[in-house]
Amino acid sequence: MNSLLNQPKLKRNFFTLDVLTVAQSLLGKILVKKSDGNTYAGKIVEVEAYDGTFDEAAHTFIGKTKRNEIMFAEGGFFYVYFTYGAHFCCNIVTGVKDIGTAVLLRAVEPLIGIEEMAINRFGHHLLNEKEKFNLTSGPGKLCKAFDINKKHNTTDLTGNEIFILKQRKISADKIVITKRIGIKKSVELPWRFYIKNNPYVSRK
C-alpha cells in the first residue's frame, strides 16, 4: 500500500540547516511515530518557522529556560510544549547548536493509523469523510491524533520512535507563504508555509 513509507529517514544534516530552509524542505515529507504497537504516519502540509535570535514570537526570544532548552540543541530533536491549558504542539529543532530555532508542525495529511488517530481525537472510529479532514488539521489536533505529549519532548528524530521520511521536494510554485497564525508579536514575518490546495491545511 505504501511506497511513500519505503524511503530512508532524514538524517542529522537535513535538520542542521537554517530554520527557513528546513521549514520549506519539510513540506511533503512523512512524519512517522511508532509506539505501543501503533504506527502513525502523515504527510507534512503546513509549518511555521520560529527564530529566537530576533523573532519575538519564538519561545527562545527570552533566552534559554528549562522549557525551551531543547530548542538550543543542534537540529533534529523534538520540542513539545503545552499551551492554553489543553493542547500540545510539536516542533522540529533546526540549525546548529546554541541557536534557538525550530519549525512548528501545524498540519499533516493522515496516511497510516487513521482509525487509531480517530480514537485518540474523538474517542470513536471515523464516522464520515468530514471527520477525516478534521483529524490533523491544526497543531494541537495533530498532536492529539498522533498521541504526542510532554514525554516526547527532546526525542531524537534520528532514532526509531519518531522520525521523518525523505520524499521528493515540493516545487516552489506549490508552496504558499503567509504570515503566522495565533501570535501577537513579530506578526509581519512571512514564515508560515503550506502546500497549495491541500485540504488538510488548518486554514487559508
Place this chain on the structure above:
DNA sequence: CCACGGATTGGCT
C-alpha cells in the same frame, strides 16, 4: 508565593 498570558480548539451567537 502569586499573577498573568499563551505558536489552540470547539461550541455558541
Place this chain on the structure above:
DNA sequence: GCCAATCCGTGGA
C-alpha cells in the same frame, strides 16, 4: 465571528 476553557511556564514580589 466571538469567546470560554484550562493549566503550566515564567517572572516579579
